[in-house]
Amino acid sequence: MLCHLIPIIKKIFAIYIPPMFKYFTIIFFAIFAFSSNIEAQETFELSDPDAAFKSAKQFYQQDQFSLAFPIFKRLFNNGIKQSNMPFQIMADAQYYYIVCGLQLDEKGATEMAKTFIALDNHLAHTQMVSFYLGEYYYQRKAYNDALAYYAKCNIANLNNRQIATMKFHQAYSYFVNKDFAKAKPLFNAIRQLPADPNYVDANYYFGFLAFNDQAYNTAIECFLIAESHPDYQNVVPFYLTELYYFSGNREKALTYGENAIKKNGQYYDLQLKQLVGHLLFEKRAFDKALPYLEAYVAASEKVRREDLYELSYCYYEAKNWSKAIQGFKQIGGSLDSLEQNSMYLLADAYLKTNDLQNARNAFQFCAANNSNKVQKEVSSFHYAKLSYELGYFDIAVKGFQQFIANYKGSDYTNEAKELLVSTLANTNSFKDALTLYESLPNKSANATALLPRLLYGRTVELINDQKLDGAELLLDRILVTPNNTLQLPFVYFWKGELSYRAGKMDDAIQFLSQYLKSPVRNGEVNPINARYNLAYAYLKKELYKPAKEQFELVNKNPQSALNNVEKDAVIRAADCWFMLKEYRAATNLYDQIIQLKWTSADYATYQKAIIAGATNNQLQKLSLLQSIPDIYPQSNLIAQARLEIANTYLADEAFEKAIAPLQALLNQKEAAALYPIAYQKMGIAYFNLNNNEASLTQFKELVSKYPNSAEAESSVEYIRNIFIDQQAPLAFISFMEANGKKIAGNEADSLTYKSAMIRFELKDNLGAEAGFKAYIENFSKGKYAVEANYFLAEINLVQKKNKEALNYYKAVAALSPNKYAERAALQAGRIYYFDYQDYTNAATYYLLLKTIALQQENKLEAMRGLLRCQFKTQQFEQASPNAAELLLQKGIATDDRLMAGFVIAKNDQLNKKNQQALQGYQSLLTLGKSEITAESQYRIAELLLQLGKLDEAEKASFEVIKKYGSYTYWVTKSYLLVGDIYLNQKDYFNAEATFKSVAENAEMDELKKEAAAKLAIVIAEKEKNNKVQ
Incomplete structure (x- = not known):
C-alpha cells in the first residue's frame, strides 16, 4: 500500500489575522463645551498665549487630542494674525496642531503634515510628524506610505514606546508586502520584549516566518506564546500540530491535534481533522482515521487526490465497498502511482461486490499505468480475463495475445494461453478468430479441434452477408479439415443450398440428400428446408415424381400447413401431380387450397382451369379463368x-x-x-x-x-x-x-448469323465468338443483332470475361423487349452489382428486369437486386415501397425478409417514427446473424437512448458487442454508444474507460477521432463534478 507525505502547510499569506489588526478604530472623545464663550477664550489666548499653550500641551500629553486640537489650532491661526505672538509658541502650536489633526483624522491634516515635513527646518519636529504620518497611514492599511514616512523618522526623537510601536508596525507592513527578510528582524526585536503590548502578536508573526524558513523549534516557541492570548487560542493549535508533524514529532502532533479538536471552536477545525486523519492513517489506524478524514472531505468542496485516496482506503479497510468505490474512481487521470494503486484497489472493491463490468474497467486503467510493474502485469491479465468472462471476446483475444507477448515468464502465462484457446471456442467474432488461429505459431490440439467450428461460424456470416463465393471456399475447407464431424451435416446443407442458388441442381440434389442421411437442426438448417430445396431442385430438372415425394414430406395435408413453406410445398406437390397427369390428385389439393382461402388460391384456380382444358372441359376452364378477376382482384x-x-x-x-x-x-x-x-x-x-x-x-x-x-x-x-x-x-x-x-440483303445477314450459330452449337466458343463479332460488325442492326449480342455475352460469361459480357448484355437489354432481354437485364444487374459494386447502374437493370420479367424467379431477383442497390446507396425512402412489395411475394428467402424489413425500419427511423422503427428492428433479430442484424441491434440501442431508456439501451448495446463480433464497425459504434449512455448517467468513470479503450484500440480512424473527442468531453465533465482539486 502506498503512503504519501501530505504537504499540508498553507501558503504563508493565507494566515489568520487577529481582530485587533483587521480593524483600526479610533475612539473620539466628545469635545467638552467650554464654560466661557468663544470670545472670552480667544481673549484669553491672545492676552496670555503662553498659558493657553501650556494648557493645550497638558491635554496633548494626556492623549486628550480632541481638547488640545482646537486650542493649538487657534494659537497657530492667531499667531499668523498677531505680530505679538511669540514665534516659538506659534511654531510649537503648528507642530501640535498637525499631530493632533492626524490623530483625529481632521480634514487636510495629511496635506499640512506633508507641507510641514517639506518646509520646516526643525529637524526633531519634522521627524516626529513623519512618525505620526506613518502611523496615520498604517492605521489605514496604506502600508507602502507608512513605510515611506517611517523611514524619514529617527528613533533619537522617539520614546521607547514609540520606537517599539514603530518597529512592530514596520515589521507588519513588510510582512503584508511579503518582504519577509526586512520584517523578520523587526518582529524578532519585539517578540523578545514580554512587556511590550505587541509581544504576543510579534511572536505570532515571527512564528510564521520561522515556519516558512523551516526553523520549526523556533516557530513552536513563538506559537506557544501566542497560544496563551484569546485572539490566537483557536488558531495556533493547527499551526503547532503542523510544526510537530514536520519536525518529526508525530506522536506529539497527533496528541496535540486530537486535544485541540476536542476543545471545539477551532478556526482551522477542518484542516486539523485533515492532519490528524493523515497522522492516524500513517499509523495504519484506519478505523480511527476514518471519521476525521470523512469529516474533512465531506465539508470541503474540493480536496487533494491524496486526501481522497486516504479516506477511500479507510473505507476499503472497513469493507465499506460502496464508499471506497466512490472515492477511488475519482482519483484517476494522472498516470502516477497514486492513480495506479487507486485503480488496483478499485478493481478489487468492485470484485468484492461482484461488479465484474466495473472491475474490468478499473483493471484497464491500472494496466495502462507503468508506475508499478507488478500491478500492471496483474491488471493486464485480469482485464483480459474479465473481458473473456463478460463476453468481450474480441478484446479478450487481443488482451491475452499482448499479455503472452509481454509477460513470457509470468505466473499467469499458462492460464492466459488456455483462456486464449477458450476465447476462440466461445467467440462470436469468427472473422477475427480465424485470423488469430492462422497467426498462432504453434497450434495446440485444442486449438486445432476448434477450427471446423470457426470455419463454419464464419461461413454462416458470409452467407448472411451475401458473400457466397467466400462462403463456398470455407465450406470446401471444412470438408477436408480434421475434427469436422459435428459440422459436416451443416456443410452438406449449405453446399446444397448454395448449389441450388447457383443453378447447379445436380450438386444441390447430391448435397441435400447427403444432409438428409444424418440431419441436424439449427435455425435455417433443418430437414424441412432441406427437403423443400431438394424438391425444387428435382422440380427444376423436371423430375416430378421425386419432387412430389419431397414436397409431401414437407407437408402433404393442406389442413395442417402452418407456414408459407409448408403451404408452398402443398401447392408444388399439386403441380407435380399435374405434371404427372394425375389430374384428380392435383385437383383435390387445388380445391382444398381454394377452400382454405390461402393467398395462393388464385393460382390454384388458374391451375384447375388448365386441368379443365387438358380434360376437354372448355366451359369449366373459361368459367374458372373468368372468375379470377372477380374473386381475386389483386391477383x-x-x-x-x-x-x-x-x-x-x-x-x-x-x-x-x-x-x-x-x-x-x-x-x-x-x-x-x-x-x-x-x-x-x-x-x-x-x-x-x-x-x-x-x-x-x-x-x-x-x-x-x-x-x-x-x-x-x-x-x-x-x-x-x-x-x-x-x-x-x-x-x-x-x-x-x-x-x-x-x-433486302436478308440472305447475307442470315448466312453470317447461321455460320456463327453452327459453331456455337458445336461448343466451339472461339469460332462462334469470331462469327458473332463479324455479324455485329457487318449487320449492327441486322435481323439477328439481338441474338448475336446475346450469345457473345454468354460466351464471354463462360470464359469469366465479365467486363466484355456486360457490354453485350447491355446491348440486348437496350433492345427490350425481346426473347433474351430478361436474362440480359438480369446478368447486367448482377455484373454491375457483384463485380463493379456500381449500385446505381445495377439498379437500372434490376428495375428493367422487374418490368419485363415473365419468370417469377427473375422478377423476385429483380426486386431483391433493386432493394440491395437502394440499400447500398442509402435511398431508404425510395426503397421502402419496393421492400413492402417484396415482403408480399411468395417464396422469398430469409435474407429477403431481413433486408426488406430493415429498409422499412430505417426509413421509419429517418422519418422520426421511432416506435415503429424500434418494433421493425426488433422483428429482424430472429432472422440470423448478419451485418444487417448487427446494425439493427445497434439501431435498437440508439433509439432506446433517444427515448431515454438508458438501462435498456445499455443492454441492447452489449448485445451487439457480444453477439456480432465479426462486424467491427458496429461493435465499435456500440462501444461509443455505451460511452454516451454512461455520460448521460453521469457515470464518468465508465464513460472515460469506454471512450479511452475505443480511442486506443479502434481500427477505423473516424471512430478513433470520435472516441477521442468524446473522451475530452467526459474528462472535462468529470473534473467539474468530482471532489478532486
Whole structure:
C-alpha cells in the first residue's frame, strides 16, 4: 500500500489575522463645551498665549487630542494674525496642531503634515510628524506610505514606546508586502520584549516566518506564546500540530491535534481533522482515521487526490465497498502511482461486490499505468480475463495475445494461453478468430479441434452477408479439415443450398440428400428446408415424381400447413401431380387450397382451369379463368388468366370473343410484359375475322413498339400477307425497314448469323465468338443483332470475361423487349452489382428486369437486386415501397425478409417514427446473424437512448458487442454508444474507460477521432463534478 507525505502547510499569506489588526478604530472623545464663550477664550489666548499653550500641551500629553486640537489650532491661526505672538509658541502650536489633526483624522491634516515635513527646518519636529504620518497611514492599511514616512523618522526623537510601536508596525507592513527578510528582524526585536503590548502578536508573526524558513523549534516557541492570548487560542493549535508533524514529532502532533479538536471552536477545525486523519492513517489506524478524514472531505468542496485516496482506503479497510468505490474512481487521470494503486484497489472493491463490468474497467486503467510493474502485469491479465468472462471476446483475444507477448515468464502465462484457446471456442467474432488461429505459431490440439467450428461460424456470416463465393471456399475447407464431424451435416446443407442458388441442381440434389442421411437442426438448417430445396431442385430438372415425394414430406395435408413453406410445398406437390397427369390428385389439393382461402388460391384456380382444358372441359376452364378477376382482384395472375381465355377462344376459333380479354389485358399497366403477345394475338384474331385494317393496326403497334420482340419477328408473315392482299408490297418493305426490319440483303445477314450459330452449337466458343463479332460488325442492326449480342455475352460469361459480357448484355437489354432481354437485364444487374459494386447502374437493370420479367424467379431477383442497390446507396425512402412489395411475394428467402424489413425500419427511423422503427428492428433479430442484424441491434440501442431508456439501451448495446463480433464497425459504434449512455448517467468513470479503450484500440480512424473527442468531453465533465482539486 502506498503512503504519501501530505504537504499540508498553507501558503504563508493565507494566515489568520487577529481582530485587533483587521480593524483600526479610533475612539473620539466628545469635545467638552467650554464654560466661557468663544470670545472670552480667544481673549484669553491672545492676552496670555503662553498659558493657553501650556494648557493645550497638558491635554496633548494626556492623549486628550480632541481638547488640545482646537486650542493649538487657534494659537497657530492667531499667531499668523498677531505680530505679538511669540514665534516659538506659534511654531510649537503648528507642530501640535498637525499631530493632533492626524490623530483625529481632521480634514487636510495629511496635506499640512506633508507641507510641514517639506518646509520646516526643525529637524526633531519634522521627524516626529513623519512618525505620526506613518502611523496615520498604517492605521489605514496604506502600508507602502507608512513605510515611506517611517523611514524619514529617527528613533533619537522617539520614546521607547514609540520606537517599539514603530518597529512592530514596520515589521507588519513588510510582512503584508511579503518582504519577509526586512520584517523578520523587526518582529524578532519585539517578540523578545514580554512587556511590550505587541509581544504576543510579534511572536505570532515571527512564528510564521520561522515556519516558512523551516526553523520549526523556533516557530513552536513563538506559537506557544501566542497560544496563551484569546485572539490566537483557536488558531495556533493547527499551526503547532503542523510544526510537530514536520519536525518529526508525530506522536506529539497527533496528541496535540486530537486535544485541540476536542476543545471545539477551532478556526482551522477542518484542516486539523485533515492532519490528524493523515497522522492516524500513517499509523495504519484506519478505523480511527476514518471519521476525521470523512469529516474533512465531506465539508470541503474540493480536496487533494491524496486526501481522497486516504479516506477511500479507510473505507476499503472497513469493507465499506460502496464508499471506497466512490472515492477511488475519482482519483484517476494522472498516470502516477497514486492513480495506479487507486485503480488496483478499485478493481478489487468492485470484485468484492461482484461488479465484474466495473472491475474490468478499473483493471484497464491500472494496466495502462507503468508506475508499478507488478500491478500492471496483474491488471493486464485480469482485464483480459474479465473481458473473456463478460463476453468481450474480441478484446479478450487481443488482451491475452499482448499479455503472452509481454509477460513470457509470468505466473499467469499458462492460464492466459488456455483462456486464449477458450476465447476462440466461445467467440462470436469468427472473422477475427480465424485470423488469430492462422497467426498462432504453434497450434495446440485444442486449438486445432476448434477450427471446423470457426470455419463454419464464419461461413454462416458470409452467407448472411451475401458473400457466397467466400462462403463456398470455407465450406470446401471444412470438408477436408480434421475434427469436422459435428459440422459436416451443416456443410452438406449449405453446399446444397448454395448449389441450388447457383443453378447447379445436380450438386444441390447430391448435397441435400447427403444432409438428409444424418440431419441436424439449427435455425435455417433443418430437414424441412432441406427437403423443400431438394424438391425444387428435382422440380427444376423436371423430375416430378421425386419432387412430389419431397414436397409431401414437407407437408402433404393442406389442413395442417402452418407456414408459407409448408403451404408452398402443398401447392408444388399439386403441380407435380399435374405434371404427372394425375389430374384428380392435383385437383383435390387445388380445391382444398381454394377452400382454405390461402393467398395462393388464385393460382390454384388458374391451375384447375388448365386441368379443365387438358380434360376437354372448355366451359369449366373459361368459367374458372373468368372468375379470377372477380374473386381475386389483386391477383398477379389476372393478365395471365385473360391471355389464357383469349388463347382458349382462339383455339376454338371464336376470334370475336378473344378480342375482349386481350383488350382488357392491354389496359392493365402492370401487364406490360405481356403487351407484345397481346398485340400479336389481337392481330391474329382480327386477321381471321378478315378485318385486315384492324389486324394491321395491332401488328403495327407490335412492330413499332416492340421491334425486337419474338412476337414481332413471328408476325412478319401476317403483315406481309395483309400488305400483299392490299397490293402494297412496297409499303410493306418501307414499313418493315422503318422499324429496323430490313427485307433486302436478308440472305447475307442470315448466312453470317447461321455460320456463327453452327459453331456455337458445336461448343466451339472461339469460332462462334469470331462469327458473332463479324455479324455485329457487318449487320449492327441486322435481323439477328439481338441474338448475336446475346450469345457473345454468354460466351464471354463462360470464359469469366465479365467486363466484355456486360457490354453485350447491355446491348440486348437496350433492345427490350425481346426473347433474351430478361436474362440480359438480369446478368447486367448482377455484373454491375457483384463485380463493379456500381449500385446505381445495377439498379437500372434490376428495375428493367422487374418490368419485363415473365419468370417469377427473375422478377423476385429483380426486386431483391433493386432493394440491395437502394440499400447500398442509402435511398431508404425510395426503397421502402419496393421492400413492402417484396415482403408480399411468395417464396422469398430469409435474407429477403431481413433486408426488406430493415429498409422499412430505417426509413421509419429517418422519418422520426421511432416506435415503429424500434418494433421493425426488433422483428429482424430472429432472422440470423448478419451485418444487417448487427446494425439493427445497434439501431435498437440508439433509439432506446433517444427515448431515454438508458438501462435498456445499455443492454441492447452489449448485445451487439457480444453477439456480432465479426462486424467491427458496429461493435465499435456500440462501444461509443455505451460511452454516451454512461455520460448521460453521469457515470464518468465508465464513460472515460469506454471512450479511452475505443480511442486506443479502434481500427477505423473516424471512430478513433470520435472516441477521442468524446473522451475530452467526459474528462472535462468529470473534473467539474468530482471532489478532486
